[in-house]
Amino acid sequence: MGMAADGVRRANLSQVLRLLHLDGSTTRAEITAATDLNRSTVGILVAELVALGLAEEGDPQLTGSRGRPSPLVSLCSRRTVVVVLDVKVDSIAAGAVGLGGDIVMTHRQDRPRVRTDVDTTVADLAVMARRVLEELGPDQRVMAVAISVVGLVNDEGGTVDEGPNLGWQRAPLANMVRQALGVDLPIVLVNDGDAGVWAESRRGVAIHVDDVLYISGEVGVGGGIKAGGVPLRGAMGYAGEIGHMVLDPSGPSCRCGSTGCMEVLVGENALLREAGRREDGGQEAVDEVLEAFARGEPAAVAGVARVGEWLAIGVANLVNVLNPSMVVLGDLHARLHPHVTTTIEERLWQQSLVARRSRVDVVAAALGRNASMLGSAELALESLLDDPGGYDQGPTVAAMTSRLDAAPRSA
């Protein structure tokens, strides 16, 4: 086969796998209709995906009122997975995600602030990754490790250039995880907010929406931006650090070195402070405030209102700058969403020229705390989706586990 023909075949194979990945199980007839390929070509491509262990064919289905029954093609979504790791301030998580965005498993573990340094984090991640591998079947394959992290990640490498709430500077996280796992797999490292907007765009509330602002907070507040249908990266991949937009120059100081950043006005600690609680109480303290809010406790109600007001100012600013048609609130702000939507909408009307002229929906994220992991997995799966036949599907879990036994572990 010539180079050009091989390129066409690879592109067609990629197109069919992508269709299954994005739309789920589909009959061969539907694939033929959706791709403009002819029926026999689709048959050959599906057979190739089956041979690669990426898809399987089921019983013929009757779709619509006309035509012959056509075999249903489904992904083998769990044969090949991405091991996903997620580093937030208050918690770390590990899991596995397969083709089609299939969440095979996730484990999240709250952690005290004393365990946020890089070395401890990597050791903890390795323990959790080991647990994930133990729960996978020995014949499943791991094609990549995807890591999301609340810090600046540049386009060029696997380094967290700065993580103000983790206290990290130039942490070579990808290499450290690679060493801790003792395996030579592709490692994708991505900023939490960038992963979030990607996840919500593929699997959540922002499918087919071209201009999206994703805001997600816990201790830190991050963001991800999709503009004109593509991720907004900026010159170095740092774009979307909306948590460090200053909204009140005379406000509280922020771990980034500035004062009055959006993060210190709408993050977890702002909620605790404004509700009259001690800061740094973590997820548990936030849960308590939200329960108190539900009971109508005045301090909690006032705290939520105050955070809502600052969030509204921040959202309105960003709508003026970016003109998104959707603002997605994730994590803490997804939980606050029902209580702050009116404040945000009123403020958008008052403050944002752009919002007055252009519809913008403010919605809660659909994917909860799994957003980052789904997003990083989607990014890691891109290489396989681009070249299903040529991409290495990675070692089996059995092979990985034996190598892991030689790697350092931590309590």
Place this chain on the structure above:
Amino acid sequence: MGMAADGVRRANLSQVLRLLHLDGSTTRAEITAATDLNRSTVGILVAELVALGLAEEGDPQLTGSRGRPSPLVSLCSRRTVVVVLDVKVDSIAAGAVGLGGDIVMTHRQDRPRVRTDVDTTVADLAVMARRVLEELGPDQRVMAVAISVVGLVNDEGGTVDEGPNLGWQRAPLANMVRQALGVDLPIVLVNDGDAGVWAESRRGVAIHVDDVLYISGEVGVGGGIKAGGVPLRGAMGYAGEIGHMVLDPSGPSCRCGSTGCMEVLVGENALLREAGRREDGGQEAVDEVLEAFARGEPAAVAGVARVGEWLAIGVANLVNVLNPSMVVLGDLHARLHPHVTTTIEERLWQQSLVARRSRVDVVAAALGRNASMLGSAELALESLLDDPGGYDQGPTVAAMTSRLDAAPRSA
């Protein structure tokens, strides 16, 4: 010639014209080298551009040390022009721009605030456009009218949806100008900041820079954003309304209905106010403050410093959100640039996580008050550049002038 061959010929013709448009006069040998077309094809294409009146060939030039002399190809930059109109708050302008970004002429006219309503503005623009036509030669052709305006312009049509500093709401400016000029030409309407970033990217300081934030102020403060090499438009084309980012929620009220917008802290009136002058003094009052600043008058020095501090906060916010590699200051802020650069750089270091990790140059715009007109002209020229042989180069000035005589005029 078949459709496909015709498409290839058109694309090649476009490629050669674009090369001349962006790089200036070029020998045929250089065109051959730059386009990967063969020498005889380039000869045919150049001949076609000459026949279309878009280019001309000069004497053969010796380029480099080797090879035969090759004819120099230049644009007929003034045979076909775009008539450009620019609406700011304190002034309006009209001019003509030819291929290659050749500014054939511009006229700017300060105006009192009482003349900013839509009808008066259109009448004044028509008078200025007539003056431009009178100064053009009768055989020059006008291929389009391009209008830049300090207001929200949506992607879909020729309407200024909101111009807070003009007091405009849903003003159908393109149609009104078309009627006032009495000619049926293509009219391109573009927001001032969007035109500015386009102009600086084509003809100014941001050529070949992919991630650019352009900030430009007079009474209002606008912006334009280039991200990943393309304009950031947003869902409706409104992106870049950075002047209405709130930096101080308890600050002065803004004409947009909000308070403490960047515009009221760093625009012309902020400078006048902070320097102890009366607001709304226009360009003349700004000139006076800058002269006083140069003399070291304390009030003027304090005013410039205060505006510089707020500008620095705004720039740092936007660098965190967008991660540009260049921030271009236009109009008022280009004039302030030498006096505020240190403040901005210090603040970027202090406030912006992103700037600490990613080089960002803060530079003055190169194009001065002509930026908007050059940018809107470039947008209008795109249609001709895309299809040099197929695009209507428009009526002659002689034909337009006779029609203009039938149109309404104003003092």
